[in-house]
Amino acid sequence: MSTSNERIEHDLLGDLPVPNDAYYGVHTLRALVNFPITGIPISTYPNLVNALASVKEAAAMANHDLGVLAEHKMKAIVHxxxxxxxxxxxxxxxVDVIQGGAGTSTNMNANEVIANLALEHLGHQRGDYALLHPNEDVNLGQSTNDVYPTALKIATYMGIVQLVHAMGVLRHSFERKAEEFRDDLKMGRTQLQDAVPMTLGQEFSTFAVMLGEDEERLTEASKLICEINLGATAIGTGINTSPEYAALACRHLASITGIPVVTSPNLVEATQDVGSFVQLSGVLKRVAIKLSKTCNDLRLLSSGPRAGFGEINLPPVQAGSSIMPGKVNPVIPEVVNQIAFEVIGNDVTVSFAAEAGQLQLNAFEPLIAHSLFKSVAHLRAGCLTLASRCVDGIMANRDRLHALVENSIGIVTALNPYIGYTNATQVAQEALASGRSVAEIVIEKGLLSRAQLDEILQPSMLTQPRQAVVFPPQSIEGDAS
Structure with a gap:
């Protein structure tokens, strides 16, 4: 029984009262009852909502071009x-982001909202579907099976553009720090053991380069999702559409979104294949893994302040402990680590959902969409947060860097060309056992003079390819054998 605040709508299961102030209708109402799963509505992803509207607008314009949709209906739908x-x-x-039906509830939700907005624009009441119908008009020439995956690709493309921009912001932050730290000599490490000297700038430049590489990989992946199946209708055969519809709808969609979408050459294949989503998910996982590795490095380099590496200071952003006064933790890298773990898990989910498709359709695209949208959105937020709340404020502990280089066994590698591997090994062992510096032992043994050591151990000699300095033969005496 309806009230003054409700309207009655009908579907194949019967009648239901719909709130008068709702733009959605009976099909959406059924979905709300059927799928109380995550509590996350599809409106959480505005790119998806806008993509659905773009697809419906393109379809209406194509149908009008073909003479199957009246001009006043087309204009109202477009509006x-x-x-x-x-x-x-x-x-x-x-409707919930996780739903059965291969996205049908999402498509119905869009059809109903658009129909009721269009009816109001025409001066009619919501729910007066005899004048403009969600399925007969808004969904004309369409199926969930071509609308939903097309909208997912449009939304995902939008998200990638936003993510790539955020990665660029973070990359520029690392590039600025690389320039700031270009002359700060430090010890490089392999397997957490002293290796050879490098500059802190070189270390930070690697973070920037890794991001730049993944910006390129994401851009490549975005091209794969530009192939759409709009016009395929139910399974790819294009039933209930004109032969010209797919091309027209695609052309309008490209114009509306500014995205270079193209119609798949085989719509049957395109309707069941989600390979482009799998590819994209793999690239997102790659981004996450490398970003997490970078955050691991930042946490290690800033560990301390007294009992760790202590080579850099991350900006303090909050108290680190409820019991240990003065403690500050690397909370920004930690939150990005957690985003990375989530993205890796999302990739596993996408893989299972893609594999589970059967015959002419993958019914699990809602889960693929939810996983991809989360990965893209959270990576974007993580990149921007890491840049503004962490990287931009990093400071080098130059005294600590200098002390570690001076006391490291690793600089003996730079002496190999001058004193030989055997002598260098002996010096390293003695320095390790005695706690004395490599330079002190080399000078004591007469292997090199202080002046020669100073020339060899210049930062420019230690941190890039250089021709070995040639000393006069008499400057190294027999003790060097």
């Missing part, structure tokens, strides 16, 4: 879609 893309009625996209 509604543009309102949505400007932020209107996003809160009406209420």
């Amino acid at each position: 509604a879609c543009r309102e949505i893309r400007n932020g209107t009625a996003h809160d009406q996209f209420v």
Whole structure:
């Protein structure tokens, strides 16, 4: 029984009262009852809502071009879609992100919201579907099976663009620090053991380069998701559409979004294949792994302040302990680590969901979408947070860096060309056993003079390829054998 605050809508299961102030309808209401899964509505992902509106707008324009949709209906649908893309009625996209039905509930939600916005634009009441129908008009020439994956690809492309920008922001932060630290000599490490000298700038430049490489990989992956199956309808055969519809809809969609979408050459294959999502998920995992490794390095280099590496200071952003006064923790790298762990898990989820597809359709695209959207959004937020709340404020502990180089056994490697591997090994062993410096032992043994050591151990000699200095033969005496 309805009230003055409700309207009655009908579907194949019967009648249901729908709140009068709702732009969604009976199909969406069924989905709200059927899928109380995550509590996360699809409106959480505005890129998806805007992508759905873009697809519906393109479809309406193509149908009008073909003479199967009246001009006043087309204009009303287009107006509604543009309102949505400007932020209107996003809160009406209420179905859960995880749903059965291969995205049908999401498509129905979009159809109903757009239809009711269009009806209002035409001066009619919400739910007056005899004048403009969610399925007959908004969904004309379409199926969930081509609308939903196309919208996912548009939304994912939008997200990648935003993520690549955020990665660029973080890369520039590391590049600025690499320049700031370019002359700060330090010890490099392999397997957490002293290796050979490098500069702190070189270390930070690697973080920037890794990000730059992954920006390129993401851009490549975004090209793969530009192939769409709009016009495929149910399984890829294009049933209930004109032969010209797919090309027209694709052309309008490219114009609306600015994304270079193309129609797949084989719509049957494109409707069941989610390989481009698998590829993208793998690239996101790569980004996450490398970003997490970078954060591990930042945590190690800043460990201390007295009992760790202590080579850099991360900016303090909050108290680190409820019991240990003065303690400051590397909370920003830690949160990015956790994002990375989530993304790696999301990739596993995408893999299982992609493998589980059967015959002409993958019914698990909602889970693929939710996993990808989370990965993209959280990586983006992580990159921006790491840049502004951590990297931009990192300081070098130059006295500590200098002391570690002076006392390291690793600088003996630079002396190999001058005193030989055997002598260098003996010096290293003695320095390790005695706690004395390599330089002190080399001078004591007469292997090199102080002046020669100073020339060999210049930062420019230690941190890049250089021709070995040639000393006069008499400057190294027999004790060097």
